[in-house]
Amino acid sequence: MTRPRLLAPLLALLALAYLGAMVVSGAMPVQRQFARFEAKGVMAAAPEQVRRIELGRAAGRPLRLRRDGAGWAMAEGRPPEAVAARIETALKMMRNAGPVRVMEPEELAGLDAAPFGLDPPALRLALYDEAGAALVTASFGARNPEEFLQYMRLKGDARLYLMSRFVGAEWEAVLTAMADP
Numbered sequence: 001m002t003r004p005r006l007l008a009p010l011l012a013l014l015a016l017a018y019l020g021a022m023v024v025s026g027a028m029p030v031q032r033q034f035a036r037f038e039a040k041g042v043m044a045a046a047p048e049q050v051r052r053i054e055l056g057r058a059a060g061r062p063l064r065l066r067r068d069g070a071g072w073a074m075a076e077g078r079p080p081e082a083v084a085a086r087i088e089t090a091l092k093m094m095r096n097a098g099p100v101r102v103m104e105p106e107e108l109a110g111l112d113a114a115p116f117g118l119d120p121p122a123l124r125l126a127l128y129d130e131a132g133a134a135l136v137t138a139s140f141g142a143r144n145p146e147e148f149l150q151y152m153r154l155k156g157d158a159r160l161y162l163m164s165r166f167v168g169a170e171w172e173a174v175l176t177a178m179a180d181p
Helices: 003-025 081-096 165-179
Strands: 052-056 063-068 071-073 101-103 123-128 134-143 149-154 160-164
Touching: 052 165, 063 165, 071 081, 081 165, 123 165, 134 165, 149 165, 160 165
Parallel strands: none
Antiparallel strands: 052 063, 052 123, 063 071, 101 160, 123 134, 134 149, 149 160
């Protein structure tokens, strides 16, 4: 046999041995180019733990939703399937999308708060667990001058958060869809 004819079976045998070693050791190959995902949002709880939502604008009665065995419901019935999907997306964003910047109270001292649009806020959101404990109570304000980020404040937290505008926009879309079915 010539050398090239032996090379292919030898490489195949080495690949099988490598796969066999992986099966025996239980180790998966590590892909170093991939970053490990870590949820960095303002909600520590998993989205599935949210059982009740109160969502509204500064003026007006909030929209109240509750999760039951069949999905999301409200006093008037169930939201459309597309809206329920948006709610789930918005919950995932609260868990996964971390703030772009967190401004400490010292940074905010002496600043005019009006440009942040939080007095009153454009949108209010409260998320509760099964026991009725608040997981997150957030107020969404104005967008930054570049329109990429949105100011947000959490109840009981003196810091000001700059979040991706898509987080607040998803909740706004839920509220708009429910107001205009």
